Amino acid sequence: MKSLTPNAIRILYLDDEQDNLNAFKATFRREFEIYTVQSVSEATRILQEIPVHIIIADQCMPYCSGVEFLGSIINRFPEPIRVLITGFIDSEVLIDAINSGQIYRFVRKPWDEMELRNTIYNAYDSYRTTQQLKQNVAELEKTNNELSRFIYSMSHDLRSPLMSIQGVIKLANLEQSVIDPNGYLDIIGQSVHKLDEYILKVIQYYQNSKAEVINESIRFESFINELLEEFKPQNLSIDFQIDIDQPVDFIGDTFHISVILNNLISNAIKYQRMDEVAQVVNIEVKVNAAKTVISIADNGIGILNEHLDQIFKLFFRAKNTRRSGSGIGLYIVKEAMNKIGGKISVKSAPNKGTRFDISIPNRRVEEMSLCV
Structure with missing residues (x-):
């Protein structure tokens, strides 16, 4: 050569x-x-x-x-x-x-010599443009990965001093060693808790974007109950009504499904109406050979109709509540749904409640076809 x-x-x-x-x-x-x-x-x-x-x-x-x-x-x-x-x-x-x-x-x-010459030079320009574009994409991906790792690392580092502040506030309240007639400690504690929630969402966003899809068997009765054990202490007055119908095995990605349900259940708890005597969160799961359909409904403050097509956008916050969220949770839900090939829809009415319906393919069908 x-x-x-x-x-x-x-x-x-x-x-x-x-x-x-x-x-x-x-x-x-x-x-x-x-x-x-x-x-x-x-x-x-x-x-x-x-x-x-x-x-x-x-x-x-x-x-x-x-x-x-x-x-x-x-x-x-x-x-x-x-x-x-x-x-x-x-x-x-x-x-x-x-x-x-x-x-x-x-x-x-x-x-024709001139035509072919022009064709060659134009083709080479196209080749160089394509190569430059690939290089630019590679550099952007590298920068994006470095930025994501930096944010993930910083989020973890920020949580440590926040946990220390929360610990000191709890200790001061338990020992009643600080005279605080104006409730400043509670204000500080609430602010720290809110900041910690935001940091956790950032960490969750990073984990969701990097995690590979790993399918495994899921029994929704135990799966849902384990998730709720973490949420029930947040609001003891909420009545969690669960209806699970799983006659067949379900194969799916546990991590991404837990990310989806964690965010939806968290919102159902967070956006309850304070004046509602009977606060309820309904969770229905219907499994068949092709898919699982999960519905999460509450009787909370609801979402304004003009906001329904905006809620899955990054950093969008509804304006009909004083309990503003991070604007990340539902975006993470949508991204996780896309990763596992699922679909999500929402229905809501102000002061009546919100219902999310998600459909997740049962990968059991794929595994069975591979064995044939």
Whole structure:
């Protein structure tokens, strides 16, 4: 293999007629680094050894047409720009070339030197633009990952002093060692608790975005009850009504489903009406062979109708309540649903309550089909 010329445009030209290859090389050898071959096997070998920028192929060749060749290499060698040279353009060939070979441009045979030269330079510009775009995307992904790791690390570090403040406040209240007639300690405690909730949402957002989907068997009766054990102490007056119907096994991603349910149940508790005597949260689970449908409903303050198409957006906060949230929770829910291929809908009425319905595919069907 000959050494590569720095900054040269490298072209692979496949044609079964040697005269065409000789004419192309004689015309453009001073401008470009050219590799001419007469067979598909030779072309494939060159592509494996040399980072080619542009591939030019003749359409009419024995055993393999230009469209067939360009279509066959698209997955193994996606980066080179593909040009097809043909003596005729048939509509079916044109459609096939666009769909299977992703042809950049057609050049009529016999080719015009100026037209082909312009095609090559334009193709190379397209190649460089694509490569620059890939590099920019890679740099953005790297920066985004570094920023996410920084936020995750800082969130963990911030929780430690907050926990210390909460501990001191609880100790002071238990020992009654601080005279606080104006209730400043309670105000501080509430503010620390609110900040800690926000930090936990940031950590949850990071974990949700990075976690892979791992499917496993889920028994919803124990799964839901374990989740509620964490929530019940937050509001002892709430009546949790649970209805679970699971006649078949369910395979799904435990982590993402727990993220979804944690946020929805937390909101159902948080946005109860203070003047409601019978505060209720209904959780219904219906499992079948194809999917699980989970409904979480409350009789709380509800959501304004004009807000219903906004609530899943990042940092959106409803304005009909003094108990403002972080604006992250429902966004996390939506992202988690997308990861596991689920769907979510919401119905709500101010001062009557909110109902979220989620549908999650049962991956048990996929596992069964793999075993057949």
